[in-house]
Amino acid sequence: MxxxxxxxxxxxxxxxxxxxxxxxxxxxxxxxxxxxxxxxxxxxxxxxxxxxxxxxxxxxxxxxxxxxxxxxxxxxxxxxxxxxxxxxxxxxxxxxxxxxxxxxxxxxxxxxxxxxxxxxxxxxxxxxxxxxxxxxxxxxxxxxxxxxxxxxxxxxKFLAQALTTAIRYSAVRRQGEILPGKGEVKILEYQTQQHRLLPQLARAYLMKAAEAAQNGRALGTLVDYLVKPSDNHSTIDRQPDHGYSAHLKAFDKAAKLQVKKAYERMRSLRGQGLSKEDAWNANAVELNRAARVHTRQYIAHKFHEYVHSLASGPCREVLFDLLHLHLNYELLDMAYYLLEDGYLSGQQMDYMKEDMYRLLEKLRPNAVSLVDSWDISDHELRSVLGRRDGHVYENLYKWAQESELNRTQVLPTFEKYLKPMMKNAREQSKL
The missing domain is CATH 1.10.540.10 (Acyl-CoA dehydrogenase/oxidase, N-terminal domain)
Known part of the structure; x- marks a missing residue:
């Protein structure tokens, strides 16, 4: 079965x-x-x-x-x-x-x-x-x-619904050839499409994991990475370490660096004589960056904890793949914070890219099943392109017929404006 x-x-x-x-x-x-x-x-x-x-x-x-x-x-x-x-x-x-x-x-x-x-x-x-x-x-x-x-x-936005539509349709829509003469391929076969969709699919799963995390965590433990000693350089290598611990440490480092940068700029502005309120406003961009990187650090750790807490089995294995894809994708996106300080090298960035490409290929066969698992009905999804049975084009035609513009063969605007214009043009041409 x-x-x-x-x-x-x-x-x-x-x-x-x-x-x-x-x-x-x-x-x-x-x-x-x-x-x-x-x-x-x-x-x-x-x-x-x-x-x-x-x-x-x-x-x-x-x-x-x-x-x-x-x-x-x-x-x-x-x-x-x-x-x-x-x-x-x-x-x-x-x-x-x-x-x-x-x-x-x-x-x-x-x-x-x-x-x-x-x-x-x-x-x-x-x-x-x-x-x-x-x-x-x-x-x-x-x-x-x-x-x-x-x-x-x-x-x-409901990310899971958007991805259900996008991934299902990507498995139905065929466009272009990868190998000449082999016929058009599903657009989900293109690495660029996988790179656009699968990391977002990982985000949808990790947000569910963060939602399930225990509430009321003490502030001290929430930001304890700020006071823990950190290495000057990452240990990320061509072959990721067991548990991707070096990747998680990189999230801690990025958040720590940005919080420190925001703090030091705030202190400098106050030292220039600005009030607390004016200094806060003048430092708003750096504070916003600190908040964003901290959020990414938090949900990466929560997703890691959540997947490790599950019983062993096929579901856990594919969630590990999503987790590792997310860690690579996010760190590559946050490279600015880590390259600036010298914590990551260009070579380590290349290692993460290659690992990400490997994970995209590995997750590709499970893409449709991962969105199916959200158990979103067609009625709830309300998308012709993302419908469960995949019969997109015949139903897209039926859907378009519901538009008032398509309920008549000829629109009144044709009779009112276009037909008289054409008739007048023909009469003028005879003169």
């Missing part, structure tokens, strides 16, 4: 070919990603129910809706959804179930009750005094709706 459990009869042959290459069980990897088989089972149960309730579906693609239609459609779906929570066996306080259900029904477009469920109810649960619990009950029963106002909100 294939290790990839997403394979179905009638799927696009290119995608099936990719899935048959899997070296690990996608159901087992899904359980790692979603922290347990029960969570995976529950997600699939919710997905199945949403697929069965057509009243929770869009009448046609939201890509072709006006802004007014989007708002009305979202309000219709969310009110219908919350009225069926009992049928779905979900309580408004079941955060994981609510998040997945909402993602299936609404997607990334937003809806009128988003902040009510994500912020307002949790805030009341955490902060209501006994004599204020009345408001919580009103919120849970939706007799009142809460919101949140701020001058600007920043939103991250």
């Amino acid at each position: 294939p290790l990839n459990k997403v394979i179905r009869d009638g799927d696009n042959q290119d995608l099936t070919e990719e899935r048959l290459k899997s070296t690990f069980d996608t159901d087992e990897m899904a359980a790692i990603i979603w922290e347990g088989k029960e969570r995976v089972r529950r997600r699939r149960e919710i997905t199945k129910k949403v697929n069965e309730h057509t009243e929770l579906h869009d009448p046609y693609s939201q890509a072709f809706m006006t802004r007014h239609e989007e708002i009305e459609n979202a309000a219709r779906k969310i009110t219908k959804m919350v009225s069926q929570l009992d049928e779905f066996g979900i309580k408004p306080t079941d955060v994981e179930d609510m998040v997945h259900l909402t993602s299936e029904v609404i997607g990334v477009y937003g809806h009128p009750l988003a902040l009510h469920h994500v912020m307002f109810i949790p805030a009341l649960q955490a902060q209501c005094a006994d004599d204020q619990m009345h408001w919580l009950q009103l919120a849970l029963s939706r007799q009142i709706i809460g919101t949140y106002a701020q001058t600007e909100l920043g939103h991250g």
